Amino acid sequence: MSRLNSHTAGNQIVLHYLTERDHPWLRALLDEYERGVGSKRVELLQRLREPLPVAAPKAKQQLAVEVLERLTEARVAASVPPREARWEVFVASATSGNAPRRDVLSAVSERLGTDPVRLEEALFADLRTERATAPLPASISPDRLAAEANLRLVGKWLKRAQSVRITAFGNTRAVVRHARLQGLICNIGPAPSVEKSERATLPQERLDALVKADTDGVDLQVSGPLALFRHTLIYGRALCGLVPRLLWCARFELKAVCEATPGAAPVTLVVRTGDPVRPGRELKPFDSSLEQRFAKDFRRVAPDWDVIREPRPIASQSSIIFPDFELVHRREPSRRFLLEIVGFWTPKYLEEKLLRLQQAQLDNIILCIDEARACSEATLPANAQVIRYRRYIDPTAVLRLVEGVAASASPTLDTEPGRPLPKSRGRRHQ
């Protein structure tokens, strides 16, 4: 457990997060790093694992060094491209008979326009274990190191997780999308009500928050198909990827069932809003270049409309729908449309998606359907607005649709069932 910077209380994991109290020794760690600039990188990293001038908890220090190692991946600084230097030197050595080492280096350095010392320095300058330590990037501070270390700590446990249960409020779409893109099974439902017995143990402010947010929260149960048969490690990487996306949610609580080592008794990891876990870098806001391009192009052609990337999820009987975008008119916010891109999915997926949309009785949904997918008019929801695309979603077609609806008296869409739109004029690849 010390290796994982944690201990167990009952069957629950207690993570030893890095906090402000750790900043003094984290600063000392960074100072030690600065002292080692120019020395061999692996030797410096080894030194950083040894006791520091300021007392530091050993397991936390190891974790911080791991993170620091990742954050300071050194750039190559050499007078000659190392690969070229190696080839020239080793071939010259092989063909020079019994010539002394210094003669070989002199001959090659002369040919490459450098001196023997620099040539020797360049020989392995690009290799992780042999490279010199580069200066510390300015963006690295004790605070950032602590935040990244905490994220890594949670990730280390999630790599050992078999299943994850998340209760989250707001911006949950990215979590669901990630789980699905990674081939995980993600059962989605409304957030469960707080049980009476649980209410008694919760702090009042948390209880208030939960009760207030009960209406728009979602409950996600994430696991992998193979996890049904035994504890498996294959989903660890995908489950790890949930955490940075979860941090986007307004509030969340994650519970993961983990095994510290294969075959060990399962223990529960709990991470929730307020824990000192922050993403080290901004996540990619889009799942695909198609979405990214549509958002950019629509903002350009429709200055009166806002494109909301993470709209609120919509309840549909027992499940939740996560539209890709919400289009909101700036001056008349009541004019809202949900936009869902359906592309590169199996017919079975499409079938299920259409069924959920029908169940939700959404009257303001725009479906962008990849023309390559087989989807007959009859299967579309009765009130769906459809735009067909190939590789590129024409923003003007979407604008015409939303403005066309605005021209009618009612803000509610009133169109023919499954009425196809006129072909758009944008760049289409038929």
Add this chain to the structure above:
Amino acid sequence: MKLLFDHGTLVFAEAPDLSRKAIPGLLWDPRIALYRAPAYRYPEVVEALGALGLPLTDMVRHRLTQPLPSWQQPGLRPYQQAAIVAWTLAGERGIIALPTGSGKTRVAAAAMAQVSARTLCLVPTRALMSQWLAELARYYSGRVGCLGDGRQEIEGVTVATFESALRWMPRIGDRFDLLVVDEAHHFGSGVRDEALEMCVAGRRLGLSATPPEGQHLARVEELLGPIVFQLGVSDLAGSWLSDFDLVVLRLALNRDERTRYDADHRVFSELNRRFRTMHPGGSWQELVSAASQSAEGRAALRAWRRCKQLLSFTQAKRQAVAALLARHRDSKVLIFTADNAATFAIAREHLVMPITCEISRKERERALLGFREGKLRALVSARVLNEGIDVPDADVAIIVAGTLGEREHVQRVGRLLRPAPGKRATVYELVTLATNEVRKAAERRRALGSPHVATQ
């Protein structure tokens, strides 16, 4: 009822109530409200469903029966033919164990040509993947797919690295009827096994020079089948493999090294003695786990690591390497070390090309080609050259130190045994006197069978 492949598992859609006893691996999956079974049990599942007489639409079989371009049967040596016969008689499922240099890839190509089914070949490294692609292209008229090294091409016959296979198998595990696993001893524990579990292929062929043992073997047998054919180095050396001499150089520590070694070794020996008294027969992992619980134990483990580091490249070994490289200046020499630190130390001192995991595939290929053509006279490596890389015509090996025991030793010696007319290889093993290297070296030699040993 429909049988579907879903992310490395089998899903039973529109199924009636099924008995878990009647169908191997069957479980009810409440997450999707359907029955599910592991993909690797596909042949048993289909057989069991057939026995139950249930109407079945097998959506998995549909993908497996698409026809392939033609194969040309490769010419085989007698022992290779025998291996194929043994594998066929075992129901086209099992492991063939042959020494390095004896043509395992060709055996696999022969099996693939014989079966002519959609095949996925798993190999441990990118370098080996390139070799497989080249070898298969000699006998297969179609395009060979490739997963790994930045390529994502899936064809009827595809070669993938272990890592890529693990990532891709949930999506492609239903596309192959034959699964070939090179260096199969890498399986048997850990996450890699899950790649084999997620494939429906009923026909399976494992290849290894050093098949796994104990619990690992049982697990590999479950996933690939039993060892159906096995030959060692001594069975083929001098006939189908080059003959070789093993020269053991017994070297001493200098005074300073001896003082440091003895001090550290004493600390570790005390811990080891106490552990063995309390846990007779305890494994190394158990010892490390127990030692990690106390400061004293951790200090002992650090002492053991220092011993190991010291022995990896002592002053005497340094001198011996220099002398041997001078002596074999006109030979092609492979130098094997215990770690990358020693590898780079030798590379710097003697200006010989290091091959480590940090050297890119392109550079490795260039180096191997240079070695083959005589532009480079020596290569030094800790682990990368141990297995999987085709290094023809090397005739001298210097084993400076090793970390992985007999298995590693057999693989390393195998690097020299690719036959050539009149070839007799020489293996130098550097062993430090009065250290635990002496015992380990003896164990390694036993693993080779009965080589011609000379000591100096």
